[in-house]
Amino acid sequence: xxxxxxxxxxxxxxxxxxxHSCAIYSFSGGSxxxxxxxxxxxxxxxxxxxxxxxxxxxxxxxxxKELLQRTALSQxxxxxxxxxxxxxxxxxxxxxxxxxxxxADTKKEDQAxxxxxTITVQLNYINPKDPETAFSKKxxxxx
Numbered sequence: 001x002x003x004x005x006x007x008x009x010x011x012x013x014x015x016x017x018x019x020h021s022c023a024i025y026s027f028s029g030g031s032x033x034x035x036x037x038x039x040x041x042x043x044x045x046x047x048x049x050x051x052x053x054x055x056x057x058x059x060x061x062x063x064x065k066e067l068l069q070r071t072a073l074s075q076x077x078x079x080x081x082x083x084x085x086x087x088x089x090x091x092x093x094x095x096x097x098x099x100x101x102x103x104a105d106t107k108k109e110d111q112a113x114x115x116x117x118t119i120t121v122q123l124n125y126i127n128p129k130d131p132e133t134a135f136s137k138k139x140x141x142x143x
Contacts, residue, residue, distance in 0.1 A: 032071075032082070033130055039064075039073045040080030044121075048091040056088055059121065083126040090120035090141070118143040 041064050044056040052058065063084065064075050073082075097114035120141040127134045 032073075036081040036127070036129055037073060038076045038080040039067055039071075039082045039084065040076050040078050042078070042083065042085035044085070045087040046091075047087055047089055050093070051088075051091040055091065059088060059119075081127075081129055083128075084123065085126075086121050086123040088119065089122050089139070090118065092118045094118065116143050 041060050044060045046056040048055070067073060068075060073080075094116045095114070096116045118141060120139055122137050122139050124136045125134055125138070
């Protein structure tokens with residue numbers, strides 16, 4: 001490797017390291033300013049008829065665990081540096097692999113051998129330290 005190619009490679013690594021460590025750029029697709037240290041999750045609401053009665057609490061707890069595992073942020077009860085609140089607006093089971101089941105009286109019934117659960121959440125993200133990144137009533141869906 002020639003000196004110019006080696007110096008270019010070192011320069012690229014140095015720039016990538018600086019951008020990553022300064023929280024200007026994140027290789028995971030999102031970034032937070034360096035002064036953001038905490039997050040809080042307000043009580044979620046559930047506007048769905050199906051699902052467990054404590055669905056909103058389970059979702060808020062899972063969101064908190066995910067943030068604790070994937071970031072260096074710590075969770076506070078309220079007024080965190082970033083804040084989450086929202087509503088579960090859809091909880092739906094859909095059959096994705098139908099199958100016929102024969103009963104003893106030789107009637108066939110269609111049932112699903114596999115079902116897909118889809119949850120849609122309407123989320124508000126509040127970031128007082130960087131209001132431009134905040135959003136309100138954005139929908140996220142996952143199955």
